[in-house]
Amino acid sequence: MRWIFGVFLSLCACQASTLPVLRADLGTPRRAADLLAVLDQPGPLTVQTVASAQWQVDLSGLLDLTDPRAQAAGLTERAEPITVYFHAIHHPTRGLFLIDTGVETAERDDPPHAKVQGLVRHFMKSDKLQVTQPLGAWLKAQPDAVAGVLFTHLHIDHIWGVPDLPPTALYVGPGESTAREFQHLFVQGPTDALLAGQKALRELAFQPDADGRFAGVLDVFGDGSLWAIWTPGHTPGSVAYIARTPQGPVLFTGDTCHTAWGWQHGVPPGTFTGDRPLNQDSLDGLRKLAAEHPAMQVRLGHQALEAAALDVQLPDDGVVRGAGGKFGR
Ligand SMILES: [Zn+2]
């Protein structure tokens, strides 16, 4: 009987979105050493992180509460306050790019006509969402149009602001839209609704990092100003970004790490993550990079780090499992 159930599940497994997927027109494959060579040099980008909404979700989704470090700290299930962010990256010649999109204006002004409706709206506890700065309201105050959106991944809370955008270039990590998973049966509808009006997704073309340190490294604009690091685990195509600014580098982890506690203690997300061991590898790799470059600001998926917490400690045993391990050649 079990094989029949397996066949049933595989028949149900579908893509995250039915939007066509094209190869990205941005991104030059590099190795980790190329990134490290310029990381601490001042760069030309300006960055702004916008808190689009405040929300509350289950801590067991944000943090793996079965992790011995979480259990030792006595962490148990609770409603955890989080923020839904988007980030604006200004490049002197390429213009304005967004990392993720925050929340659409209709969630604040006209919830019955918001794109996320039905059961998914119920399960996402949208009644706990307080929209403070919808993407559309922010865009109206900007002199520049959006040249493109770089998604850390396609979970609904990262594409929630897309309905406020005109058709634009949308960039995703490898397999982010095309991997077939059973749970996509439930989110493909709302994902497609949020992306309706857009023409295609453009998949970043990572190649294996020749240094074996990361799954893949891209120089997004080809001038060393903005870097993409493939951080699979939370989702297949999760991507972190590093922007080089005049004040130093800024790391955007996406949901490879949702919470400040998770970053400080090296504990990956819980039930919101698809592959926890792989997420742990990717998280370890980013924490090691931050520990080696203490001037780098770290902006997490859904919570702010206190300035004092930027001095990231390596895991207690001193072993960073992501480096040269799963991603090694
Ligand atoms: Zn996520």
Ligand SMILES: [Zn+2]
């Ligand atoms: Zn998220």
